[in-house]
Amino acid sequence: MKISNSQSNNIKGSFTTSQVTEELKELLSMAIPITAANCLVFLRAVVSVLFLGRLGSLELAGGSLSLGFTNITGYSVLVGLASGLEPVCSQAYGSNGSNKWELLSASLLRMIFILLMAIIPISFLWLNLEPIMLFMGQDAAITSTAATYCIYSLPDLLTNCLLQPLRVYLRSQAVTKPVMWCSLIAVAFHVPLNYVLVVVLGLGVGGVAMASVLTNLHMVVLMIGYVWVYGKWRWTWRWTDGIGLGALARLSVTSCMGICLEWWWYEIVTVLAGYLANPRLAVAGTGILIQTTSMMYTVPMALAGCVSARVGNELGAGRPNKAKLAALVALACAFVVGVMNVIWTIIFRDRWSALFTHDHMLQSLVSSVMPIMGLCELGNCPQTTGCGILRGTARPAVGARINLGSFYFVGTPVAVGLAFFLNVGFSGLWIGLLSAQLACVVSVLHSVLLKTDWEGEALRAEKLTSSSSVLEMVTEYNTDPCDQEKGLLID
Numbered sequence: 001m002k003i004s005n006s007q008s009n010n011i012k013g014s015f016t017t018s019q020v021t022e023e024l025k026e027l028l029s030m031a032i033p034i035t036a037a038n039c040l041v042f043l044r045a046v047v048s049v050l051f052l053g054r055l056g057s058l059e060l061a062g063g064s065l066s067l068g069f070t071n072i073t074g075y076s077v078l079v080g081l082a083s084g085l086e087p088v089c090s091q092a093y094g095s096n097g098s099n100k101w102e103l104l105s106a107s108l109l110r111m112i113f114i115l116l117m118a119i120i121p122i123s124f125l126w127l128n129l130e131p132i133m134l135f136m137g138q139d140a141a142i143t144s145t146a147a148t149y150c151i152y153s154l155p156d157l158l159t160n161c162l163l164q165p166l167r168v169y170l171r172s173q174a175v176t177k178p179v180m181w182c183s184l185i186a187v188a189f190h191v192p193l194n195y196v197l198v199v200v201l202g203l204g205v206g207g208v209a210m211a212s213v214l215t216n217l218h219m220v221v222l223m224i225g226y227v228w229v230y231g232k233w234r235w236t237w238r239w240t241d242g243i244g245l246g247a248l249a250r251l252s253v254t255s256c257m258g259i260c261l262e263w264w265w266y267e268i269v270t271v272l273a274g275y276l277a278n279p280r281l282a283v284a285g286t287g288i289l290i291q292t293t294s295m296m297y298t299v300p301m302a303l304a305g306c307v308s309a310r311v312g313n314e315l316g317a318g319r320p321n322k323a324k325l326a327a328l329v330a331l332a333c334a335f336v337v338g339v340m341n342v343i344w345t346i347i348f349r350d351r352w353s354a355l356f357t358h359d360h361m362l363q364s365l366v367s368s369v370m371p372i373m374g375l376c377e378l379g380n381c382p383q384t385t386g387c388g389i390l391r392g393t394a395r396p397a398v399g400a401r402i403n404l405g406s407f408y409f410v411g412t413p414v415a416v417g418l419a420f421f422l423n424v425g426f427s428g429l430w431i432g433l434l435s436a437q438l439a440c441v442v443s444v445l446h447s448v449l450l451k452t453d454w455e456g457e458a459l460r461a462e463k464l465t466s467s468s469s470v471l472e473m474v475t476e477y478n479t480d481p482c483d484q485e486k487g488l489l490i491d
Contacts, residue, residue, distance in 0.1 A: 038298035062145025080259035082164035084252030087394035089172035090312025152209035258400035304388025311392030320454035345374030379437030386444035411436025
């Protein structure tokens with residue numbers, strides 16, 4: 001693969017305003033629909049919690065315990081593993097090689113196989129939630145309710161084995177609006193499903209879990225329908241197509257580690273809050289703040305996924321200059337989003353806490369920490385986006401090492417030291433998160449801005465997408481008119 005002198009100069013030099021504007025439009029056209037889809041998924045979770053609360057405090061406590069357990073042991077793992085598909089699909093699609101669809105199809109099916117293998121031990125954990133929680137000293141009644149929710153949620157593991165790879169598969173082709181519409185249609189039926197299963201049929205906690213399973217199933221059916229209608233003729237592949245199962249599994253595991261190490265840290269904060277002087281207040285406050293961070297995370301999560309696809313597409317096409325431009329524009333957008341989060345968490349901290357509780361002590365506790373959480377997002381937004389860039393360059397292991405060091409060797413000691421040894425209390429836990437995010441964003445920016453050899457990454461992309469000798473790399477990227485006709489690029 002040859003890289004022209006003009007490309008090489010752009011990599012080392014500056015970009016024109018028109019280039020930046022064009023890339024910004026490209027990124028936003030992908031990120032806005034994905035952000036909307038993420039918000040819809042968040043809304044679905046909120047609806048489930050509301051129906052659990054309608055059933056009673058025991059059901060709410062049990063359902064919340066189960067939601068935390070399933071997130072840690074199941075959903076975070078499946079999302080993390082599926083993200084290993086990002087560099088393969090995005091770089092293959094960008095290469096525009098003659099057999100790129102065989103690589104895309106083979107990689108998608110291999111990823112589904114990997115996830116099917118992963119849910120075997122996950123199912124075992126979910127089936128044994130009750131003895132695990134009782135062994136850890138949890139309340140028996142709450143644990144029993146949580147176990148019921150968990151068992152009814154088991155089919156969702158199979159659903160996510162299709163849902164998560166399909167999201168990556170479509171996003172790598174810049175197909176984002178159909179994902180948004182599929183999510184909207186599915187979530188629109190979530191409230192009626194909960195009402196019928198919980199209120200009309202009286203299925204209780206199990207009904208709430210079943211409604212979530214059915215909503216995800218609707219999402220999968222709609223996405224499969226889209227791929228089938230517009231891409232059926234592309235589904236020809238051989239087992240020898242694409243990178244090997246082992247290579248894809250390695251990418252998946254390292255991607256999973258990077259995502260899970262960050263997700264799990266928030267659950268550790270919840271556990272630590274239970275050991276503070278007023279555990280009821282601290283845990284309740286942590287729950288409100290984590291729900292708030294989850295809401296704010298929808299934007300950087302969308303940016304990360306989209307920039308991963310953009311960087312992968314351009315590297316696969318042999319255009320390292322445009323890959324670097326995509327990375328820089330996405331990081332700039334992430335910093336803007338981070339600043340906006342700082343501003344609103346400071347201005348609306350009192351009103352926001354009042355939306356969740358009428359307890360004045362709890363309101364005061366949450367309000368006092370909101371500005372710290374806003375500063376955390378100033379680091380979290382570019383850090384999450386930077387990890388997406390690293391995945392787009394097929395370097396998820398770098399992100400995993402950064403998250404491990406930042407959250408567990410910086411954030412955890414600071415949080416424990418301030419909260420318990422220096423008696424700072426609840427805010428000390430969130431200062432620990434702030435220190436972790438600071439270490440994380442500095443490390444990620446160093447890796448992306450200073451340590452990335454964009455020309456070298458383009459050459460690596462060529463090797464990745466031609467590892468089975470079925471793809472012919474090309475320098476120039478020409479959109480196949482048939483793709484437009486078949487709707488694969490319609491978003």
